Amino acid sequence: MVSMKDIARECGVSVAAVSKALSGQPDISEATRDKIRKAAENMGYQPNSAAKVLRTHRSNNIGVLFFDEAGNGLTNEFFALLLDRFKSVADSKGYDITFINRGLSSGSVGKMNYLAHARYRAFDGVLIACMDFHDPEVIELAKSDIPLVTIDYSFEDRMSVVSDNVSGIRDLVLHCAKLGHRKIAYIHDNNESSVTRDRVRSFLETMDSLGLQVPEEYMPVAEYRKTENSRKATEKLLRLKDRPTCILYPDDFSTLGGIAAIKAAGLEIPGDISIVGYDGIRVGRHLTPTLTTLRQPTELIGETAAKKLISLIENPSETKIEKVVVKGRIYEGGSVVKLS
Amino acid sequence: MVSMKDIARECGVSVAAVSKALSGQPDISEATRDKIRKAAENMGYQPNSAAKVLRTHRSNNIGVLFFDEAGNGLTNEFFALLLDRFKSVADSKGYDITFINRGLSSGSVGKMNYLAHARYRAFDGVLIACMDFHDPEVIELAKSDIPLVTIDYSFEDRMSVVSDNVSGIRDLVLHCAKLGHRKIAYIHDNNESSVTRDRVRSFLETMDSLGLQVPEEYMPVAEYRKTENSRKATEKLLRLKDRPTCILYPDDFSTLGGIAAIKAAGLEIPGDISIVGYDGIRVGRHLTPTLTTLRQPTELIGETAAKKLISLIENPSETKIEKVVVKGRIYEGGSVVKLS
DNA sequence: TAACTTTACTTAATCCATTAAGTAGTTGTA
DNA sequence: TACAACTACTTAATGGATTAAGTAAAGTTA
Numbered sequence: 001m002v003s004m005k006d007i008a009r010e011c012g013v014s015v016a017a018v019s020k021a022l023s024g025q026p027d028i029s030e031a032t033r034d035k036i037r038k039a040a041e042n043m044g045y046q047p048n049s050a051a052k053v054l055r056t057h058r059s060n061n062i063g064v065l066f067f068d069e070a071g072n073g074l075t076n077e078f079f080a081l082l083l084d085r086f087k088s089v090a091d092s093k094g095y096d097i098t099f100i101n102r103g104l105s106s107g108s109v110g111k112m113n114y115l116a117h118a119r120y121r122a123f124d125g126v127l128i129a130c131m132d133f134h135d136p137e138v139i140e141l142a143k144s145d146i147p148l149v150t151i152d153y154s155f156e157d158r159m160s161v162v163s164d165n166v167s168g169i170r171d172l173v174l175h176c177a178k179l180g181h182r183k184i185a186y187i188h189d190n191n192e193s194s195v196t197r198d199r200v201r202s203f204l205e206t207m208d209s210l211g212l213q214v215p216e217e218y219m220p221v222a223e224y225r226k227t228e229n230s231r232k233a234t235e236k237l238l239r240l241k242d243r244p245t246c247i248l249y250p251d252d253f254s255t256l257g258g259i260a261a262i263k264a265a266g267l268e269i270p271g272d273i274s275i276v277g278y279d280g281i282r283v284g285r286h287l288t289p290t291l292t293t294l295r296q297p298t299e300l301i302g303e304t305a306a307k308k309l310i311s312l313i314e315n316p317s318e319t320k321i322e323k324v325v326v327k328g329r330i331y332e333g334g335s336v337v338k339l340s
Numbered sequence: 341m342v343s344m345k346d347i348a349r350e351c352g353v354s355v356a357a358v359s360k361a362l363s364g365q366p367d368i369s370e371a372t373r374d375k376i377r378k379a380a381e382n383m384g385y386q387p388n389s390a391a392k393v394l395r396t397h398r399s400n401n402i403g404v405l406f407f408d409e410a411g412n413g414l415t416n417e418f419f420a421l422l423l424d425r426f427k428s429v430a431d432s433k434g435y436d437i438t439f440i441n442r443g444l445s446s447g448s449v450g451k452m453n454y455l456a457h458a459r460y461r462a463f464d465g466v467l468i469a470c471m472d473f474h475d476p477e478v479i480e481l482a483k484s485d486i487p488l489v490t491i492d493y494s495f496e497d498r499m500s501v502v503s504d505n506v507s508g509i510r511d512l513v514l515h516c517a518k519l520g521h522r523k524i525a526y527i528h529d530n531n532e533s534s535v536t537r538d539r540v541r542s543f544l545e546t547m548d549s550l551g552l553q554v555p556e557e558y559m560p561v562a563e564y565r566k567t568e569n570s571r572k573a574t575e576k577l578l579r580l581k582d583r584p585t586c587i588l589y590p591d592d593f594s595t596l597g598g599i600a601a602i603k604a605a606g607l608e609i610p611g612d613i614s615i616v617g618y619d620g621i622r623v624g625r626h627l628t629p630t631l632t633t634l635r636q637p638t639e640l641i642g643e644t645a646a647k648k649l650i651s652l653i654e655n656p657s658e659t660k661i662e663k664v665v666v667k668g669r670i671y672e673g674g675s676v677v678k679l680s
Numbered sequence: 681t682a683a684c685t686t687t688a689c690t691t692a693a694t695c696c697a698t699t700a701a702g703t704a705g706t707t708g709t710a
Numbered sequence: 711t712a713c714a715a716c717t718a719c720t721t722a723a724t725g726g727a728t729t730a731a732g733t734a735a736a737g738t739t740a
Contacts, residue, residue, distance in 0.1 A: 001459070001726095003725085003726055003727085004726065004727065005726075005727095013689080013690085014689075014690050014691075015690095015726085015727075015728095016689080016690065016691080016692095016727095016728080016729075017688085017689060017690075018727090019726095019727060019728060019729085020688095020689090020728090020729095023727095023728085027687080027688070027689080028687095028688065028689075029687080029688060029689085032688080032689080046456055046459045046460055047460055047726090047727080048394070048460070048462070048725085048726050048727070049390075049460050049461050049462065050389075050390045050391075050393035050394040050399075050462060050725080050726075050727095051390075051394050051695090051725070051726035051727045051728085052726080052727060052728080053390035053695090053727095054388070054390040054391050054394055054694090054695045054696065054697095054725090054726080054727080054728095055694070055695050055726080055727050055728045055729085056695085056727080056728065057695080059390075061438070074414060074420040074421075074423055074424045074427075075417060075420045075421055075424055077415060077417075080414040080415045080420055081414075081415055083414055084414045084415055087414075087439060087441075091441045096438050096439065096441070096461065097438065097439050098401070098436050098437065098438040098439075099427060099436065099437050099438075101427075101431045101436070116386050119341070119386045120386055120387055120388070120389050121389050121436065122388070122389070122390060227626060256623075256626035257626070259626070259628070260626060260628065263628050282415075283596075283623055286567060286596035286597070286599070286600060288599065288600065288603050341696095343695090343696055343697085344696070344697065345696075345697095353719080353720085354719075354720050354721075355696085355697075355698095355720095356697095356698080356699075356719080356720065356721080356722095357718085357719065357720075358697090359696095359697060359698060359699085360698090360699095360718095360719090363697095363698085367717080367718070367719080368717095368718065368719075369717080369718060369719085372718080372719080387696090387697080388695085388696055388697070390695080390696075390697095391695070391696030391697045391698085391725090392696080392697060392698080393725090394695090394696080394697080394698095394724090394725045394726065394727095395696080395697050395698045395699085395724070395725055396697085396698070396725090397725085
């Protein structure tokens, strides 16, 4: 590997001069700079990040921590889209992305926790997009001095990008109500996250504001993205004497379980029963009828998170810590029928 | 940050002794080792990867290069599953994963290419899972001395894990033929990859071996995972005077476009026409009827790739360079009808 | 012309961990 | 007892880049 030392020798200058020439500092003559740059190119010089990081404590590397409730993060389309966008913004600003995990062992200290991992790799910043924000290790990371942005959860005095779940659920309920539905069920996860809390609260408040009753049986539980559970929850709803006319699901993927249950019961969507998803991932667009859902601005969330994080890294003093709320928009598919 | 120097001072030993104690070398007494380890723990010592990499040229970091034909890699479920599995194996063996890209600029040299990036970050190995293996930069990387594994493509003298597309398509065609289908169409991508070539060849050969004709119109083109194109291709097939009874799609996702076209034409699956996917991703399992497809052993591919790559990194001399062929298995859903 | 600036560098320290080579002190052996 | 062989360390060099501080030479100013 060609190092600055080699270029310095070749050009008859000091290593410091090479460093300055390549990093474009003014403290060097144009002639020398050109000579050095040409030599660097000719000799196939490649900078060495390890040396740079060691010296500057800047890695141009962002750690990404995620895993959803099911342990599968990458296969979660919502997150995959978000990360994809985050990655391309980071990319364009000269940052790499490395996954944070606990696999690395640090000699005697045993496995590293998230914070240790982040320090070990000298991440300039961290993106956290996982559901379990109560994990002590996640909290430890959030309390550190590393610039970070969280998705769909806000720590105090920390940057976050959250989608507006309150308005999201409200819009969906209002949409269904406008089409004449009064018996609306909501299959929901019951985990501890603020996402879930906001949604459930919004559902109850909106229904209440419309003067609509929500019997307890109308709110069965099913974890996010678990089609098996959403199928069961749907079956339960279908067995009720006073069946809902419209079912809200925790996410688009879960509707697949619901659809299976509904078809198995010999019912038609939306003729016999209407369904609504949440997220706006691709699957829903290809169902027949297409799925009415709340389309999350995934790309916007990913992009905003990246920009905010990088701003936090590069201009910590001028960057206002804030909770950026991003609104989704209802997509009116064909899965909700108009009741007369 | 606590460094070895601090521990050395605290324990009244040299930095070398600390290094040896923490890395478990024999050249140190048990008493001293314990003392140093305890001090390290108490003082909250964290190793510094940059220093380690600089000195040892080992990063415990694997670069992953991917982007599918559409530019979206993460949102490709096949790849997401593969990477997820790859990641957890790498993780368990103490390796991190960083995406390779071209965003980083290397001072005067401009944007870095893939190889430059890999060298810059001192990746111990690289996983390549992208469709365009003709990209000069990819070829440059493949010709370098960095340990690497490719997915679904084989470079000469390089490790690769490929799924058996020949047997995959053959099995699907034989399955359909066994159910009585004689007019089988194959909507396929026409890119340059060996995956595509193998599949097309296998389709033609298998059909030929069965004595079945394949009119040119039975092989319309649609890029992988482009539902819009698969919809159009399906429409074309449906308009034919002598319509096929069964359509093979390039992948499961593409069947969504096909299903839309078929439903729009007022036809039933599989009553009026049978369809077959490829990949075995989740969507297909939730369709009604469930999709008959070739289920790829995604996890096995990811796991194998990780194990082979790490073996290549850690035991280069004892690791045989090979092309690991992984066979998928047909999943018999309900989307292919039995013809009498 | 003397004194001061500026320019264009060089010197040397530094970031942190690893490791070959060196050295006391102890134990073993003939 | 004398020399060899260990053991348990220390010394010092090293990896590659950055940067504060120093310096010689050229340019500027009174």
